[in-house]
Amino acid sequence: MENYYLGVDVGSVSTNLVVIDENNEVVIKKYLRTQGKPIKVLQKGLNEIKQKSGNLKIKGVGTTGSGRQLASVILGSDIVKNEITTHAVAAIQFKKDVKTVLEIGGQDSKIITLKDSIVTDFAMNTVCAAGTGSFLDRQASRLGIDIKDFGNYALNSKNPVRIAGRCAVFAESDMIHKQQLGHNQEDIIRGLCEALVRNYLNNIGKGKDIKPPIVFQGGVAANVGIKKAFENALQTEIYIPKHHDVMGAIGSAILSKEEVKKKGRSKFKGFNITDLNYKVRGIDCNDCANMCEIIEIVADKKTIARWGDKCGKWTNALKGEDQELA
Amino acid sequence: MKITFPHMGNVYIAGKGMLEDLGREVILPPPCSKKTLEIGTKYSPESICLPLKINIGNYIESIERGADTILLTGSCGPCRYGFYSVIEKNILQELGYNVDFIVFDPPEGKPSKLLNSFKKAAGTDNAIKIFKGFYKGKKIIEKADNLTKLSNIKRAHALYPEKVDNIMHDFYKNIEDVHGSNEILSLINYTSKKINSVKEKKQSEYMKVGIVGEIYTIIEPFVNLEIEKKLGHFGIEVEKSLTPSKWLSHHMGLGNIGISEERKKWKAAKPYLRTLVGGHGRETVGSAILYAKEDYDGVIQILPFNCMPEIVAESILPTVQKDYDIPILTLVVDEMTGEAGYLTRLEAFVDLLKKRREEKKNGELLLRG
Ligand code: SF4
Numbered sequence: 001m002e003n004y005y006l007g008v009d010v011g012s013v014s015t016n017l018v019v020i021d022e023n024n025e026v027v028i029k030k031y032l033r034t035q036g037k038p039i040k041v042l043q044k045g046l047n048e049i050k051q052k053s054g055n056l057k058i059k060g061v062g063t064t065g066s067g068r069q070l071a072s073v074i075l076g077s078d079i080v081k082n083e084i085t086t087h088a089v090a091a092i093q094f095k096k097d098v099k100t101v102l103e104i105g106g107q108d109s110k111i112i113t114l115k116d117s118i119v120t121d122f123a124m125n126t127v128c129a130a131g132t133g134s135f136l137d138r139q140a141s142r143l144g145i146d147i148k149d150f151g152n153y154a155l156n157s158k159n160p161v162r163i164a165g166r167c168a169v170f171a172e173s174d175m176i177h178k179q180q181l182g183h184n185q186e187d188i189i190r191g192l193c194e195a196l197v198r199n200y201l202n203n204i205g206k207g208k209d210i211k212p213p214i215v216f217q218g219g220v221a222a223n224v225g226i227k228k229a230f231e232n233a234l235q236t237e238i239y240i241p242k243h244h245d246v247m248g249a250i251g252s253a254i255l256s257k258e259e260v261k262k263k264g265r266s267k268f269k270g271f272n273i274t275d276l277n278y279k280v281r282g283i284d285c286n287d288c289a290n291m292c293e294i295i296e297i298v299a300d301k302k303t304i305a306r307w308g309d310k311c312g313k314w315t316n317a318l319k320g321e322d323q324e325l326a
Numbered sequence: 327m328k329i330t331f332p333h334m335g336n337v338y339i340a341g342k343g344m345l346e347d348l349g350r351e352v353i354l355p356p357p358c359s360k361k362t363l364e365i366g367t368k369y370s371p372e373s374i375c376l377p378l379k380i381n382i383g384n385y386i387e388s389i390e391r392g393a394d395t396i397l398l399t400g401s402c403g404p405c406r407y408g409f410y411s412v413i414e415k416n417i418l419q420e421l422g423y424n425v426d427f428i429v430f431d432p433p434e435g436k437p438s439k440l441l442n443s444f445k446k447a448a449g450t451d452n453a454i455k456i457f458k459g460f461y462k463g464k465k466i467i468e469k470a471d472n473l474t475k476l477s478n479i480k481r482a483h484a485l486y487p488e489k490v491d492n493i494m495h496d497f498y499k500n501i502e503d504v505h506g507s508n509e510i511l512s513l514i515n516y517t518s519k520k521i522n523s524v525k526e527k528k529q530s531e532y533m534k535v536g537i538v539g540e541i542y543t544i545i546e547p548f549v550n551l552e553i554e555k556k557l558g559h560f561g562i563e564v565e566k567s568l569t570p571s572k573w574l575s576h577h578m579g580l581g582n583i584g585i586s587e588e589r590k591k592w593k594a595a596k597p598y599l600r601t602l603v604g605g606h607g608r609e610t611v612g613s614a615i616l617y618a619k620e621d622y623d624g625v626i627q628i629l630p631f632n633c634m635p636e637i638v639a640e641s642i643l644p645t646v647q648k649d650y651d652i653p654i655l656t657l658v659v660d661e662m663t664g665e666a667g668y669l670t671r672l673e674a675f676v677d678l679l680k681k682r683r684e685e686k687k688n689g690e691l692l693l694r695g
């Protein structure tokens with residue numbers, strides 16, 4: 001029977017799950033909205049994979065994204081990795097000699113530079129809205145067009161207008177201004193794409209050594225208008241992987257495969273975890289002036305993880321209980 | 327008179343010991359916490375830099391604990407906010423707190439004014455007494471900084487780094503209950519011994535990271551989200567380019583070591599930055615270069631959001647990174663900084679450094695083979 005590996009990327013906007021085979025080919029892919037309920041969404045995603053695949057033999061699990069720790073506790077993952085490393089791993093798998101990875105997702109954007117398959121530099125932006133997918137979503141709905149067609153509109157533009165503005169708020173008001181001046185939609189949309197790319201390159205791209213080959217990934221990579229704007233700005237071809245929207249999950253699945261090969265076995269808890277009842281509890285510790293907020297994960301009345309204490313008192317207590325049980 | 331002063335790393339330990347030796351009662355602000363930041367943010371001008379906001383939080387929390395006299399310090403860096411003490415005094419007065427102020431501004435320029443402040447805080451005119459107290463204070467800060475340094479290295483070496491965390495947690499808890507320099511120094515000694523006895527991993531080489539940037543963010547663990555602890559848990563030795571004891575020996579002109587160290591940094595920075603840009607901008611660039619020359623694996627710059635001197639340095643660091651082939655990560659902190667994104671960057675940086683080390687080793691093997 002073939003071996004498969006599960007990669008999970010839990011972000012604040014979306015939760016992605018992929019299953020890859022021994023050759024790192026994606027066999028199942030799920031893209032779900034997190035909607036503030038990461039555990040529920042994880043269970044749902046896992047359930048869907050179970051339904052779809054019958055009983056695939058999952059040999060390893062990797063988690064990434066801002067909710068990677070949580071996902072790891074729930075699933076029993078073999079490796080927990082930050083999203084910069086996992087995105088880089090997936091990009092290298094797609095294009096071996098990649099030197100720059102541009103990533104724009106719904107919640108954040110990143111840039112990674114590499115040399116000989118080793119990350120040399122990176123930057124990540126979690127604050128500026130003008131550089132993310134949500135900004136485009138909002139502008140599309142403002143213009144009354146489907147975000148899926150957004151890119152094509154841009155490609156049809158003959159005379160792009162320059163949308164000024166370093167941040168989302170200014171860009172938005174300038175766009176409205178240009179609309180009132182009577183510019184046509186195609187030109188405005190192309191202007192928006194160019195503004196986003198300019199912001200990206202001036203913010204997180206600042207001071208970075210952007211060299212080809214360049215891979216562009218993240219949800220926004222589906223937007224041909226942005227791709228074209230990057231190509232114009234950087235004067236080189238941009239490569240977009242087929243599964244550009246789940247590269248973090250792919251990267252963590254690949255890493256889990258390597259980890260399990262080293263360790264010889266997996267910590268995956270199995271598909272049954274979809275039946276358990278999870279609760280997240282917050283505890284305020286008042287035992288010293290640090291006043292930590294402890295987060296506790298409870299599965300069917302048993303506490304399975306804690307974090308947030310500065311002194312280690314709560315986490316260590318849990319380790320003690322574990323030992324007693326064992 | 328119940329005296330208090332703001333937090334900045336280990337400085338409070340020395341301040342407490344020194345004043346208690348002189349028979350003064352000291353009220354320590356509680357350790358910086360989210361609450362401190364909340365209070366400070368609420369009562370400070372929005373655009374002011376982070377260190378000032380936290381100072382304000384410290385003062386108010388101390389007043390709530392009963393303090394009636396506040397020692398105000400000058401700016402953390404001689405930049406456009408060289409008037410920290412003036413702004414802080416204004417804020418507290420406007421809030422209607424009925425407290426006394428004793429202002430300490432950096433000694434450059436008017437040493438006599440500083441001396442008067444010392445006299446007032448010490449509650450005596452006896453110069454010998456003051457000098458003695460000061461001497462003890464300096465000793466405490468040096469010992470306390472050494473303890474921090476020791477724990478930072480030990481954490482990387484320890485088989486169970488949490489052990490080091492526990493010992494240090496106890497130390498900071500107990501320091502509130504011991505009084506006077508002698509008791510404090512013996513607690514420091516006792517703690518050092520405990521740290522030294524923590525069991526180490528069987529490993530001979532460790533990765534090293536140097537921390538540069540704005541002094542307050544480097545020194546105060548709450549503000550830098552305990553970066554030393556986080557790196558220690560990754561097995562990385564941490565060295566800080568600025569510490570209270572280094573600052574003291576430079577600014578007080580005490581001991582030539584401090585002065586020559588700053589000179590070395592300025593000299594290293596010279597090809598990139600000739601003039602003073604305020605704060606420690608020049609030192610940041612210089613320190614990064616010195617760390618690169620000393621074969622550190624990487625450098626991390628930390629700065630508060632909109633700290634001008636450090637922004638100047640930040641724009642120069644990519645060139646240093648290229649010229650000296652050393653990875654440099656810049657981390658910006660402010661009241662919105664989320665721990666998740668911060669940790670992600672740190673982890674990714676550590677991954678990068680580890681890979682680089684592996685590659686270097688492989689390369690050396692190839693050359694030798
Ligand atoms: S968890 Fe530890 S550090 Fe945090 S408040 Fe409680 S005793 Fe203090």
Ligand code: SF4
Binds near residue numbers: 406540
């Ligand atoms: S050095 Fe930076 S943080 Fe310190 S006072 Fe100046 S601007 Fe503010």
